[in-house]
Amino acid sequence: MIGKWTLAYPVVVADDLFKALADPTRRTILDELTERSGQTLFEICARLSMKHRLGISRQAVSQHLAVLEAAGLVETRREGRYKFHDLNTAPLRQIAERWPGPDTPGPEESTP
Amino acid sequence: MKIHLTSVFVDDQAKAEHFYTEILGFVKKYDVPLGEKDRWLTVVSPDEPAGTELLLEPAGHPAVKAYRDTLVNDGIPLAQFAVDDVKAEYERLRDLGVRFTQEPLEMGPVTTAVFDDTCGNLIQIATQPK
Numbered sequence: 001m002i003g004k005w006t007l008a009y010p011v012v013v014a015d016d017l018f019k020a021l022a023d024p025t026r027r028t029i030l031d032e033l034t035e036r037s038g039q040t041l042f043e044i045c046a047r048l049s050m051k052h053r054l055g056i057s058r059q060a061v062s063q064h065l066a067v068l069e070a071a072g073l074v075e076t077r078r079e080g081r082y083k084f085h086d087l088n089t090a091p092l093r094q095i096a097e098r099w100p101g102p103d104t105p106g107p108e109e110s111t112p
Numbered sequence: 113m114k115i116h117l118t119s120v121f122v123d124d125q126a127k128a129e130h131f132y133t134e135i136l137g138f139v140k141k142y143d144v145p146l147g148e149k150d151r152w153l154t155v156v157s158p159d160e161p162a163g164t165e166l167l168l169e170p171a172g173h174p175a176v177k178a179y180r181d182t183l184v185n186d187g188i189p190l191a192q193f194a195v196d197d198v199k200a201e202y203e204r205l206r207d208l209g210v211r212f213t214q215e216p217l218e219m220g221p222v223t224t225a226v227f228d229d230t231c232g233n234l235i236q237i238a239t240q241p242k
Contacts, residue, residue: 036215039187039214040186040187040188040213040214040226041186041187041188042186042187042188042189042213042214042226042234043187043213043214043217043226046214046217046219046224047217047219050219050220050222051219051220058186081181081184081185082184082185082187082213082228083185083186083187084213
């Protein structure tokens, strides 16, 4: 029964994960957070508009961040009056674990 | 028409005077008592004593807190100052204990950074293409 539960749980999470990754703007946000984790909304907006020439409103960026946060790929951290966005790539491991290649160790061999 | 004066709201004018002159390096232009405790307090760049003045305005109005808190939460600066070298200025201010919410970021020809002025605002410094 324990095995069944651990199998079912990642599938539920994966829906949010794949939805989050399906959008090119959200992938660009992840690229920028890879360059430097811990960015304010202002910095993320500046990178998208100045570096990537994306005509996108602050509100739309906020919505993209909410989708990334729901998927666990972005975590927000409050420090005093500021709010920072950090990258968390841990959920991406679920993808590799779900479809392990011939040389990839199976889930039973991985640490919990 | 010319832009002769602009302002930032500050929590405490004495603290602001210290930060904007001693830390940032502006010079005081006018300091006139206004009412019971407020002052008409302006600073200018030492490079341009006759240039645009920055008024360090008391943040007493009830609308100011919500306005500034929301902007600071999202990391949005309220003013931008020009510097010759953002990275050098970032290092100088950081060594003086200034808190940056955005470290120097190169975006094409423009480099910017954002810091907290300790008086309730975020300020952006930028190097523009020459």
